[in-house]
Amino acid sequence: MNENYAVGIDIGGTHITVAVINILDMKVIDFSLHKECFDSNMPVEKVMAVWKKAIEISIRNSKVENIQGMAICMPGPFDYESGICMIKDQSKYEHFYDLNVRDLLHETLNLSSDFxxxxxxxxxxxxKGEVFKNAENLSKKVMAVTLGTGLGACFIDKGVSISTGESVPQDGEIWNLPYKNGIAEDYVSVRGLLNNYKSLTGKKLNNGLELFNLAVAEDKIAIQVFEEMGEDxxxxVLSWLEKFGVESFIIGGKIANxxxxxxxxxxxxxKENSIEITVSISADNEIAALLGAASLLLTRD
Structure with a gap:
């Protein structure tokens, strides 16, 4: 049978999105896409209960019985090999620091230890998902960023993720690069947007959606805050676009909306810095993330 199914999972600071994917043709199984929103700073057992619910609903809706594995995109810092969460002082997953998430999932989902x-x-x-979606990117040097509760990045050369060497920052990460009075993520993230709006107006907003709605309503300060984030x-990324020789730059994450x-x-x-590259906004970055996660099982030893 020419089918091999995996559960692809995209976990963010405020959501979990799950789908069952046929990894041989990289297609999401009909009706399997399911999303739950939650507060990642809840106690561990409550967060795991939300994850369990989302995963079980997705599998049940897919009507697939033989799942070969599970692949998860997870925000950093995270020890991806061992499955240990290293997120600390980032206003998300504050109870998960130093916990083995792989073990938590095996236990919560009652899976065998070798699953x-x-x-x-x-x-x-x-x-990786964006590269799978657009075959033209398989021959290019691609930099992709995700803008949301954090600032994620990756560098891909002909379909291969590059995280070492002089042409990319350490571990391929840009969130912690020194920038202005702090680090890049202090300015390019939901937190950065909200902090900038508060500094300019004295008003505290609850989330990025409120800021977006203000911008849509032509609030000049809200629009200014987004424009400044674009410049930031x-x-x-300027120096890394040049060092890596980026040909295609892709923007995803909630802020991409x-x-x-x-x-x-x-x-x-x-343009002011004489950089000419193809810049695009992902049309469905969650699907891209799920496909990219599932692709891990294709290259598994």
Whole structure:
């Protein structure tokens, strides 16, 4: 039978999205896509209960009985080989630090200890998925970023993720690069957007959606905040676009939905620095992340 099924999972700071995927033709099985939103700072057992619910609903809706493995895109810092969460002081998963998430999943889902559960950086999964979706990118040097509660990035050369060497930052990460009065993620993230809006107006917003809605309503300060984030993103990645020789730059993550307010300022800053590359916004970054995660099982030894 020419079918091999895996569970692809995209885990973020506020959501889990699950789908069953035929990894031989990289297709999401009909009706299997399921998403749950939650507070990742809840106690571990409550977070795991949400994950369990989402995974079981997805598998049940897919009507697939023979699942070969599970592949998860997870935000960093995270020990992807061992499955140990290293997230600390990032306003998400505050109770998961130093816990083995693979063991938690085996236990919560009552899986055998040898059932494959693989992990990869969420931005790497997104980037790989985008390459799978667009065959033209298989011959290019691609940099993909995810903009959301954090700032993720990956560098892909002809379909292979690159995280070492002088042409990419350490571990292929840009969130922790020194920038202005802190690090890149302090400025290019939901937190950065909200902090900037508060500093300019004195008003505290609850989430990025509120800021987006203000921008849609033509709030000048909200629009300014997105534009400044676009410039900040460009300044963070400029040197790495040149060092890696990036030909295609792809933007995903929840903030990508607000690209109408930051993409022009991002492109303008690239042009000012004589950078000419293809810049695109992912049309369905969650599907890309799920496909990228599932691809881990294709290359598994």
């Amino acid at each position: 494959p559960i693989l992990f990869e950086n969420d931005a790497v999964c997104f980037g 993103l460009a300044l963070v 607000a690209s109408e307010f930051f993409l022009n300022s991002f492109n303008r800053k690239l």
